[in-house]
Amino acid sequence: MKYNSVFDIIGPVMIGPSSSHTAGAARIGKAARNLLGSEPSWAKIHLYESFAKTYKGHGTDFALAGGLLGFETDDTRLSKALELAKERGLTIEFVEDTSAVSHPNTARLTIGNEEGQVELVGISIGGGKVEITELNGFELRLSGNHPAILVTHNDRFGAIASITSILAKHKINIGHMEVNRKDLGKEALMVIEIDQNVEQAVLQELTNAQKIIKVSTIVS
Template sequence: MKYRSVFDIIGPIMIGPSSSHTAGAARIGRAARTLFGIQPESVKVSLYGSFAETYKGHGTDFALVGGLLDFDTSDTRIPQSLSLAKTAQMDVTFIEEDAISDHPNTVRLLLKAGEKEMEIVGISIGGGKIQIVELNGLKLNLSGMNPAILVVHNDRYGFISKVTNLLAKYQVNISHMEVSRKEKGQVALMAIETDENISDKVFEEIKGLSNDLQVTRMIE
């Protein structure tokens, strides 16, 4: 079920005109910025389906960029985000893709800063709600609405339990969890949404579980 209350259907406080194409797009952009960790120097924005067809008229372009600039959905600067991105020296390129996606409101973001690079796929599912469905080719289902921690690690026996046991030790309740991998024994992704923000102490302990981890935290 996509909606838990009438407020999920009405959507968030936002700069319009559309909850799906504007608020949802802003949240995808902001989730991508959070996962990337810093402001990207360049972003390639590949739009699919309805996003590709109507992104200029519905404000999807400036909403995505506003999110990438770390603006909330209600931030009055969002309509000016394209020019603000230039001022911030963030180069953004929009590409209208012809390929058919699984969801009509789909965007693929390729973020770069120096040697750092990340590719994220997000969808806007209505009412301002989103899902991040792919990170660097690894599948996931992240709402972008709750605190979360993402752990990229080498696929090996017992590692997932190390992370979950550590969260249990600090009484951090898991609301949703998914794991994915491309191949057995290769790179894997653990995406864990929680009921409360993960503290600095817990975050650092998770990072200390192995030397080959990439750990990202999303907080409310």
């Protein structure tokens, strides 16, 4: 196995006890919060296999709650996140789901507030690293370890070009990009991993582009 740095071996700076069950879970929760665009008021979290069996003992429950509250993996408040969630009016339901999944550390989060809701599937792949494999019914493969822009758009000619041209104008480099659609001519999802976080003005310009329905971000 090839490691890019020592941090791939020892994992991130984090509140324990487990990089996979705690740090990874916190990052999945925070990714969901970022994609919603604000703090949720409710969350329903399905946990599978290893997550479902050990989530209380390994801190997966409070880590997911902490991520939903916007906490980083090394935030000392993480272990108290369930209590803090109640204080902030965030209701969380955990479901031990027996459905078959492709990875033992899998969680499906459906979260929302009065502005809308988001549903995603995240897996913790070890060392605090995660992947988002589904968003609002779209299959994708998104690392939660790099800044990303997610663009829901009409599946029409020119939509992709309108987004990439704006990023090029602002000299924002694309590290990885994929496009998925549910059906021909319906809604589609652009997933763009980039090298740096983007300013709000750029996000607004992307939102105003032709054929664009919604723009969400994951920040590093």
